[in-house]
Amino acid sequence: MKLRGIECWISVDGNRLEEHSVEVDEEKAEHSAWIASEPGQFFSINWRDPDQSRATNGMLQTDGIDCGGTLLEVPRFAGIQEIHKTHVLTSKDEGRALQFATLELTDDDRHLKQDTKDLGQIQLVMWHVRVKAAMPFGVLKIAEPSRVHEKTKKGLQLAVKLGAAEKMHSRSRKKFSVDNLEKLGTFIFRYRTLDMLRANGIAPAPLSASPVPAARPGPSKASSSSASPTASASRKRKRRESTLVTPEPQDVKPDIDLVELEEAEEQLRLKEEEYRRAKQNVEQRRRNKKVKIEEITGIISGEVIDLSELD
Numbered sequence: 001m002k003l004r005g006i007e008c009w010i011s012v013d014g015n016r017l018e019e020h021s022v023e024v025d026e027e028k029a030e031h032s033a034w035i036a037s038e039p040g041q042f043f044s045i046n047w048r049d050p051d052q053s054r055a056t057n058g059m060l061q062t063d064g065i066d067c068g069g070t071l072l073e074v075p076r077f078a079g080i081q082e083i084h085k086t087h088v089l090t091s092k093d094e095g096r097a098l099q100f101a102t103l104e105l106t107d108d109d110r111h112l113k114q115d116t117k118d119l120g121q122i123q124l125v126m127w128h129v130r131v132k133a134a135m136p137f138g139v140l141k142i143a144e145p146s147r148v149h150e151k152t153k154k155g156l157q158l159a160v161k162l163g164a165a166e167k168m169h170s171r172s173r174k175k176f177s178v179d180n181l182e183k184l185g186t187f188i189f190r191y192r193t194l195d196m197l198r199a200n201g202i203a204p205a206p207l208s209a210s211p212v213p214a215a216r217p218g219p220s221k222a223s224s225s226s227a228s229p230t231a232s233a234s235r236k237r238k239r240r241e242s243t244l245v246t247p248e249p250q251d252v253k254p255d256i257d258l259v260e261l262e263e264a265e266e267q268l269r270l271k272e273e274e275y276r277r278a279k280q281n282v283e284q285r286r287r288n289k290k291v292k293i294e295e296i297t298g299i300i301s302g303e304v305i306d307l308s309e310l311d
Helices: 194-199 221-226 229-244 258-289
Strands: 006-012 020-025 030-036 043-048 055-062 065-072 082-085 087-091 094-102 121-134 158-167 176-192
Touching: 006 121, 006 176, 030 194, 043 094, 043 121, 055 082, 055 176, 065 082, 065 087, 087 158, 158 176, 176 194
Parallel strands: 030 176
Antiparallel strands: 006 043, 020 030, 043 082, 055 065, 055 121, 087 094, 094 158, 121 176
């Protein structure tokens, strides 16, 4: 999403997550979107501000919990224009990774009145700021996500949690006090499982693969001998990998094998000739022996006819 020249996105394993049903509120300078997530995924919230004439501060909230701010100061060190926030700093040299996790539920009625309006969302508020002075880097206490009553979960399945404390490189890390000059905008990412987004029509359903045409009976020797097991396995893998791709409809017409057609016509001619001769023999024996036989019924192409005499 992009607002006032600032672009913001969430990524998992370095891959940008697709944003669904993006909404824009120009009056509030607020953009929101839905993203798909799964328990156990570590994620990063990222933003880019190419305007190097201003200092900006991104204030992060996850599920309504404040996670501090991150400053893009001026002049920019080494021309840096982007922030990739993977951890919440708890001290100058320690941080805890951002992670999606399964929402913890409880039936304890003391949690019934808990405010749940910000659950299931990640919010970044961008401010144009004036940097004042450096400050001591104290310990930042982050509230832990609390359990949610099963009656108020509102279909939620996930929450953001912080991983275990990790040592962080701190040589160039600083902390400043700032004055907020102007609120530039708010980015809101509402996260759910992909199945939940699809069930609610927010994310598109997976595209099914087009049916594979049935193989024509009696393949020619050339086609059967040229198909190696490796090629066959490769085709099977390609069919499995194409489950999310729907090719353009095509007017498929079956191939006509002229050799097979001529062979079928020759077999039919021989059968008809065999029938004609058999009929002549029966009629001849009937005239000679004066044996009464039943009338021979008509023939269907490819049918076996019993031409034995009747006593």
